[in-house]
Amino acid sequence: MIELHGLTKRYGDKLAVDSLSFQVPKGVVTGFLGPNGAGKSTTMRLILDLDRPTSGSVTIDAKGYGVLKEPLKYIGALLEASASHPGRTARNHLLWLAQSNRIPLHRVDEVLALVGLTEVADKKARGFSLGMHQRLGIASALLGDPEILMFDEPVNGLDPEGILWIRTLMKQLAAEGRTVFVSSHLMSEMALTAEHLVVIGKGRLLADLPMAEFIARNSRSSVRLRTPHPEQLLDALAAESIPVEPGPQGSFEVAGGDPARLGELAAARGITLHELSPQHASLEEAFMRMTADAVEYHAGPEGAAGQAEEHGTAAAPGGWGTDWRRTRKGAN
Amino acid sequence: MAMASFPAILRSEWTKIRTVRSTVWTLLLSFLVTAALGALLSLLTKNNFADFRRGALTPFDATATSFAGIMLGEIAMVVFGVLAIGNEYSSGMIRVSLAAVPQRGTLLTGKLVVIGVLALAVSLVTAFVTFFLGQALLGVHRTTLGAPNVLRAVLGAAVYLTLLCLFSAGVTAMLHNQTLALGVLVPFFFLLSPILSAVPRVKTVAHYFPDYAGRQMLTVFQEPSAPYGWLAGFFLCGAWTLAAMTGGAAVFKSRDA
Numbered sequence: 001m002i003e004l005h006g007l008t009k010r011y012g013d014k015l016a017v018d019s020l021s022f023q024v025p026k027g028v029v030t031g032f033l034g035p036n037g038a039g040k041s042t043t044m045r046l047i048l049d050l051d052r053p054t055s056g057s058v059t060i061d062a063k064g065y066g067v068l069k070e071p072l073k074y075i076g077a078l079l080e081a082s083a084s085h086p087g088r089t090a091r092n093h094l095l096w097l098a099q100s101n102r103i104p105l106h107r108v109d110e111v112l113a114l115v116g117l118t119e120v121a122d123k124k125a126r127g128f129s130l131g132m133h134q135r136l137g138i139a140s141a142l143l144g145d146p147e148i149l150m151f152d153e154p155v156n157g158l159d160p161e162g163i164l165w166i167r168t169l170m171k172q173l174a175a176e177g178r179t180v181f182v183s184s185h186l187m188s189e190m191a192l193t194a195e196h197l198v199v200i201g202k203g204r205l206l207a208d209l210p211m212a213e214f215i216a217r218n219s220r221s222s223v224r225l226r227t228p229h230p231e232q233l234l235d236a237l238a239a240e241s242i243p244v245e246p247g248p249q250g251s252f253e254v255a256g257g258d259p260a261r262l263g264e265l266a267a268a269r270g271i272t273l274h275e276l277s278p279q280h281a282s283l284e285e286a287f288m289r290m291t292a293d294a295v296e297y298h299a300g301p302e303g304a305a306g307q308a309e310e311h312g313t314a315a316a317p318g319g320w321g322t323d324w325r326r327t328r329k330g331a332n
Numbered sequence: 333m334a335m336a337s338f339p340a341i342l343r344s345e346w347t348k349i350r351t352v353r354s355t356v357w358t359l360l361l362s363f364l365v366t367a368a369l370g371a372l373l374s375l376l377t378k379n380n381f382a383d384f385r386r387g388a389l390t391p392f393d394a395t396a397t398s399f400a401g402i403m404l405g406e407i408a409m410v411v412f413g414v415l416a417i418g419n420e421y422s423s424g425m426i427r428v429s430l431a432a433v434p435q436r437g438t439l440l441t442g443k444l445v446v447i448g449v450l451a452l453a454v455s456l457v458t459a460f461v462t463f464f465l466g467q468a469l470l471g472v473h474r475t476t477l478g479a480p481n482v483l484r485a486v487l488g489a490a491v492y493l494t495l496l497c498l499f500s501a502g503v504t505a506m507l508h509n510q511t512l513a514l515g516v517l518v519p520f521f522f523l524l525s526p527i528l529s530a531v532p533r534v535k536t537v538a539h540y541f542p543d544y545a546g547r548q549m550l551t552v553f554q555e556p557s558a559p560y561g562w563l564a565g566f567f568l569c570g571a572w573t574l575a576a577m578t579g580g581a582a583v584f585k586s587r588d589a
């Protein structure tokens with residue numbers, strides 16, 4: 001289990017991580033969520049003892065990373081901006097890694113097959129696409145068959161197929177009883193994979209709770225109705241004492257409503273409906289409300305909007321892509 | 333404290349070095365340049381012996397003549413030392429390496445041992461091949477390994493190249509940047525040091541630089557201008573190397589990766 005105790009990291013006068021304390025629960029996928037610049041990558045580097053904390057500490061199974069003997073057998077990591085040498089083949093990259101931690105060499109071929117790189121195993125990393133690099137990084141993380149896996153924004157820059165592959169892999173790893181700690185700046189990504197959620201902003205802990213609890217607290221579902229006969233509809237709803245609120249463009253919204261029941265009600269009274277659609281308040285919106293004061297960088301139109309579309313699960317019409325760009329108080 | 337297995341680190345570092353072509357090439361280049369240039373200079377010396385030796389005050393040093401190419405060959409060795417450490421920084425692989433072996437002192441030691449042993453092996457081959465080739469081409473002016481101080485000078489050439497390589501590796505660890513290390517070390521050894529050691533007055537300082545000091549190891553007859561002999565040269569060059577490696581280790585251990 002990874003435990004952080006008052007972890008703090010300062011770069012010059014920039015406080016990147018600010019007294020973080022939390023535990024990464026065993027055997028589930030934990031989403032590590034925060035806007036760009038929140039300190040996710042820094043926290044992960046501190047966990048691996050790559051950067052030294054200004055104060056506080058991290059332990060893995062009650063030990064500091066620096067004293068782990070053959071650490072790849074405990075924890076495998078995919079970090080941002082860590083790479084293989086461009087002139088070395090995928091197989092040789094995994095070979096030196098395996099040798100350094102006395103991992104049986106047959107694991108090299110196993111992980112190559114697992115991430116689908118067998119065919120390019122003897123090609124130099126120079127020619128790899130972003131997705132192939134990511135797969136090689138994941139192969140490195142899996143090499144020692146570790147109980148704990150840590151991925152820093154693994155879906156960044158991947159095509160939809162690659163994203164799906166990583167989601168499935170993370171769930172599968174957790175199903176095998178492994179601990180998966182994965183960072184993202186996209187709530188929608190986490191909602192699909194994570195069972196537990198740790199949210200940070202400006203280096204500080206904002207939330208640490210089960211995903212289900214976050215959803216229950218933050219998702220308000222409603223049903224949107226649109227009709228050319230609003231009077232009749234409002235009468236029908238009033239007769240059943242169903243509370244209704246005006247929605248956008250002359251529509252009506254029934255909070256917590258059941259679309260089947262509302263549809264039947266309208267049919268029974270012969271009311272024509274032009275729209276009957278369930279609405280889910282976006283988790284993305286809830287996440288952004290939570291981190292509103294802690295947003296440091298604003299994603300450009302391209303990045304945010306593009307990704308919202310790619311992932312677009314719970315996103316409300318109009319998307320959080322546009323919302324993301326809205327100027328936020330406290331941002332500089 | 334639990335420690336990573338040192339033989340495992342050596343094996344892993346050896347794999348790293350042999351699986352990247354650029355590092356292997358620099359070693360081959362060091363051998364080729366030193367031997368070929370030495371052969372050429374030996375041949376020229378034999379054919380123009382009277383001209384070259386006119387007014388010479390010191391006895392003819394056949395060994396040093398065959399090693400004339402080392403001035404260029406050493407640059408390839410310096411580049412090898414830089415690449416072997418520096419390519420971890422240029423590629424971002426350093427984080428993968430440190431995540432695999434968080435005991436930084438042990439990791440750097442393993443690296444330096446592999447670099448040093450490989451450099452010594454290549455340098456020994458270079459030194460003996462260069463010596464025998466040069467002597468064969470010097471004809472009647474040749475010397476033999478059995479002559480006084482000659483074997484020491486040939487071994488000195490190998491030790492010189494190895495120390496320069498380790499010095500460069502240490503400096504690269506200190507600078508933790510491959511491009512910067514190349515940009516500092518290559519002009520220093522290729523231009524600055526040779527020029528400064530020829531400038532009056534300045535040269536008294538330049539005579540204590542690692543390359544000038546180390547090169548005293550491969551002279552059979554001490555040059556009149558040299559302020560000290562081969563043994564002092566060995567210790568001085570060794571001290572520079574030790575200092576660079578210690579400094580490199582201090583930075584390597586303390587710095588955020």
Ligand SMILES: Nc1ncnc2c1ncn2[C@@H]1O[C@H](COP(=O)(O)OP(=O)(O)O)[C@@H](O)[C@H]1O
Nearest residue numbers: 011014016034035036037038039040041042043
């Ligand atoms: N090596 C570093 N030197 C200086 N500042 C850094 C360094 N690494 C990160 N930072 C700063 O720390 C903050 C957190 O960065 P990071 O951990 O990369 O955030 P995230 O991964 O959540 O996007 C940012 O403001 C970033 O600029």
Ligand SMILES: [Mg+2]
Nearest residue numbers: 040041080153
């Ligand atoms: Mg990051």
